[in-house]
Amino acid sequence: MSMKPTIYTLAKQAGVSIATVSRAFNSSTRIRDTTRARILEIASEIGYQPSASARNLSLQKTETLALVFPQISGPYFSEFIRGAESVTRLHNYHLLVYSSPDANEEDPLLRLLPSRTDGIILGTHYCSYTYIHQLYQQGFPFLVLGRIVPGLMTRCLRPDNETGAYLLTRHLIDLHAYQKIAFISGPEASGFSAARQLLDLTDRPQAIFAANDQMAIGAIAAANERGCRVPEDLAVVGFDDIPTARYLQPALTTVNLAIFDQGVQSVELLLEQIVEPDLPAKVITTPTTLMIRRSCGCGEV
Amino acid sequence: MSMKPTIYTLAKQAGVSIATVSRAFNSSTRIRDTTRARILEIASEIGYQPSASARNLSLQKTETLALVFPQISGPYFSEFIRGAESVTRLHNYHLLVYSSPDANEEDPLLRLLPSRTDGIILGTHYCSYTYIHQLYQQGFPFLVLGRIVPGLMTRCLRPDNETGAYLLTRHLIDLHAYQKIAFISGPEASGFSAARQLLDLTDRPQAIFAANDQMAIGAIAAANERGCRVPEDLAVVGFDDIPTARYLQPALTTVNLAIFDQGVQSVELLLEQIVEPDLPAKVITTPTTLMIRRSCGCGEV
DNA sequence: GTGAAAGCGCTAACAG
DNA sequence: CTGTTAGCGCTTTCAC
Numbered sequence: 001m002s003m004k005p006t007i008y009t010l011a012k013q014a015g016v017s018i019a020t021v022s023r024a025f026n027s028s029t030r031i032r033d034t035t036r037a038r039i040l041e042i043a044s045e046i047g048y049q050p051s052a053s054a055r056n057l058s059l060q061k062t063e064t065l066a067l068v069f070p071q072i073s074g075p076y077f078s079e080f081i082r083g084a085e086s087v088t089r090l091h092n093y094h095l096l097v098y099s100s101p102d103a104n105e106e107d108p109l110l111r112l113l114p115s116r117t118d119g120i121i122l123g124t125h126y127c128s129y130t131y132i133h134q135l136y137q138q139g140f141p142f143l144v145l146g147r148i149v150p151g152l153m154t155r156c157l158r159p160d161n162e163t164g165a166y167l168l169t170r171h172l173i174d175l176h177a178y179q180k181i182a183f184i185s186g187p188e189a190s191g192f193s194a195a196r197q198l199l200d201l202t203d204r205p206q207a208i209f210a211a212n213d214q215m216a217i218g219a220i221a222a223a224n225e226r227g228c229r230v231p232e233d234l235a236v237v238g239f240d241d242i243p244t245a246r247y248l249q250p251a252l253t254t255v256n257l258a259i260f261d262q263g264v265q266s267v268e269l270l271l272e273q274i275v276e277p278d279l280p281a282k283v284i285t286t287p288t289t290l291m292i293r294r295s296c297g298c299g300e301v
Numbered sequence: 302m303s304m305k306p307t308i309y310t311l312a313k314q315a316g317v318s319i320a321t322v323s324r325a326f327n328s329s330t331r332i333r334d335t336t337r338a339r340i341l342e343i344a345s346e347i348g349y350q351p352s353a354s355a356r357n358l359s360l361q362k363t364e365t366l367a368l369v370f371p372q373i374s375g376p377y378f379s380e381f382i383r384g385a386e387s388v389t390r391l392h393n394y395h396l397l398v399y400s401s402p403d404a405n406e407e408d409p410l411l412r413l414l415p416s417r418t419d420g421i422i423l424g425t426h427y428c429s430y431t432y433i434h435q436l437y438q439q440g441f442p443f444l445v446l447g448r449i450v451p452g453l454m455t456r457c458l459r460p461d462n463e464t465g466a467y468l469l470t471r472h473l474i475d476l477h478a479y480q481k482i483a484f485i486s487g488p489e490a491s492g493f494s495a496a497r498q499l500l501d502l503t504d505r506p507q508a509i510f511a512a513n514d515q516m517a518i519g520a521i522a523a524a525n526e527r528g529c530r531v532p533e534d535l536a537v538v539g540f541d542d543i544p545t546a547r548y549l550q551p552a553l554t555t556v557n558l559a560i561f562d563q564g565v566q567s568v569e570l571l572l573e574q575i576v577e578p579d580l581p582a583k584v585i586t587t588p589t590t591l592m593i594r595r596s597c598g599c600g601e602v
Numbered sequence: 603g604t605g606a607a608a609g610c611g612c613t614a615a616c617a618g
Numbered sequence: 619c620t621g622t623t624a625g626c627g628c629t630t631t632c633a634c
Contacts, residue, residue: 020604030603
C-alpha cells in the first residue's frame with residue numbers, strides 16, 4: 001500500500017513547487033488558470049487531499065466549533081444541533097459535540113477545547129465561573145446560552161421565556177377564565193407525581209402550567225389515571241413545543257422556542273466573534289410563540 | 302495581550318528543553334516526578350495548553366471521529382449520538398457531526414473528512430459506492446450503518462429488525478388473533494393519510510403495523526378523527542420505541558432498537574478498526590426487543 | 603506567475 | 619533522566 005500523498009508528492013508529479021500546489025488549493029489569484037487546472041487534475045488522480053492538521057497548524061485556526069450540552073438527547077438538543085450544523089456547514093466549519101451537565105475547568109476534555117476549536121458554545125446547566133473566566137482571559141471566543149455571566153462583558157443568547165410564559169398565562173386567564181392555575185417545574189419525569197399531588201388536593205387547580213412538555217405529558221398521564229379528563233376537567237399546558245406535542249391526545253398547548261433558530265444564531269454569533277473579537281456585550285433573545293392547541297381547552301385548531 | 306504560550310515558552314520558564322515538557326504532558330516514564338510536577342505547575346500558572354493541531358500533525362492522527370447522519374434531528378439521532386459520545390469521551394476521542402442525507406464523494410465537507418478524522422460512521426440513507434470505495438482503497442477506517450456494502454469486505458452494524466418485526470407480528474397473530482393486519486411504511490408524517498385510506502376501506506384491517514412510531518402516532522390520530530377507538534376498534538403498533546411512545550394515549554406497543562447501544566457499539570467497532578485495520582468482515586447486530594403496551598390491545602403493563 | 607525557505611508547535615529517535 | 623535535532627505537511631513572505 002502506497003503512502004498517502006502529500007503536497008510534495010503532488011508537486012513533484014506536477015513538476016511545480018509546493019508553493020504553487022498550495023496556491024492551487026487556496027483561492028489565490030497569483031497562479032495561472034491552466035496550472036491550477038493541471039494540479040487539481042493530478043490531485044484527484046492520485047487522491048491527494050490537503051492535510052487538515054498541517055493547515056490548522058500553519059494557519060493557527062481549526063475551522064471547528066464546539067457545542068457543549070448538558071445532555072445529548074431529547075428534542076431540545078436535537079433541534080439545536082440541526083440549526084447549528086446547518087450554519088457551520090455553510091461556512092465550511094466543523095462541529096464537535098460534547099455532553100457535560102456542568103462545564104468545569106477540571107474536565108480534561110473541556111480543557112483542551114480551546115486548542116482544538118476556534119470557539120465554544122456552552123449550553124450546559126451549570127458553568128464554573130473559573131472556566132468561563134479562563135476562556136475570557138485567553139480572549140477565546142465563546143458563547144454562554146441562556147444565562148448572563150455576571151461581571152463579564154460577553155454576548156449571550158437566550159429565548160424570550162418571559163414573554164412566552166406571560167402570553168400563555170394571559171391566555172389561560174383571559175380566554176379561559178381559569179382562576180386556579182398551578183405551575184409545576186422540575187426534572188423531565190416529575191410531571192406525573194407533581195400532577196398527582198395536585199389532583200389529590202381538595203381544592204383542585206383548573207389548569208396546570210408545566211415548565212416543559214415532558215412534564216406536561218406526565219401530568220396528562222396522571223390526570224388520566226385519576227379519571228380526570230383533559231381538557232374538560234383539567235387544562236394542561238406545556239413549554240418547549242417538542243415535535244410530538246402536536247400529536248398527543250389532546251394536542252398540547254405550549255410555547256414554541258424556535259430552537260432550530262437558536263442553533264443557527266448561536267453559531268452565527270460565535271463566528272462573528274471569531275472574526276471580530278471585541279464586539280460589545282449584548283443579550284440577544286430568540287422569539288417564543290404560543291402554540292394554542294387542545295389541551296388548554298381550546299377547540300380544534 | 303501577551304502571546305499564547307507554546308511549548309517553548311514553557312520550556313524556557315521551567316529551565317528545561319521542549320522534549321522534557323513534551324514528556325511531562327505525555328505519559329512517559331523517562332522523566333523525574335519532581336520535574337513533571339514543576340512543569341505542570343508552571344504550565345497551569347501561565348495557562349499553557351498543548352496545541353492539538355501540532356500534536357495531530359506530528360502524531361499523524363486526530364483522535365477525532367466523524368458521525369454522518371441523514372437528518373440531525375429526531376429521537377433516533379439523539380439517542381445514537383448520546384451513546385456514541387459517551388464512548389468517544391471514554392477514549393479521549395472527539396466527535397464531529399454532519400448532516401447529509403446521502404454520502405457522496407461530491408460533497409466537499411465529506412471529502413475532507415479523512416484528513417480531519419481517524420474514522421467515519423456513515424449513518425446516511427444513501428451512500429455512493431464511489432465514496433465508500435475511495436475510503437476503502439485509502440485504507441481509511443469507516444463503518445456503514447444498517448447496510449452491507451456489496452462486494453466490500455467491511456464490518457457493518459445493524460439492528461436485528463427481522464426478529465423484532467417477526468416477534469411483534471406473532472404477538473398480533475398469536476395473542477390477539479388478528480387476521481387482518483395492515484403494514485404501512487413511508488416518510489415520518491405519512492401515517493395519518495395511510496391510516497385514513499385503510500379506515501375508509503369497506504374491509505377494515507383489525508391492526509395497523511407502522512414502520513416507525515411517528516407513523517403510528519399519525520395512524521392513531523387518523524383513527525381518532527374517524528371516531529375509531531384504539532385499541533378497542535383498531536390496534537396500532539409502531540417500531541423504534543421513541544421516548545414519547547410510552548406516554549401516548551394509549552401507550553404505544555412497539556419495538557425497541559437499543560439505539561443508545563448502537564451508538565456505543567459503532568464507536569467501539571470503529572476504534573477497534575483504527576487500532577487494527579485488517580479485521581475480518583462481519584455483520585454485528587444489535588438486539589431488538591418487544592415493548593408491549595396498550596395500543597395493541599393488551600391491558601395495562 | 604513561480605520557487606526557495608522559514609516557520610507553525612509538537613513528537614520521537616538518538617546521544618549523552 | 620534530559621537535551622539536540624529532524625521531521626510532520628502546509629502557508630506565506632520574499633526574491634526573481
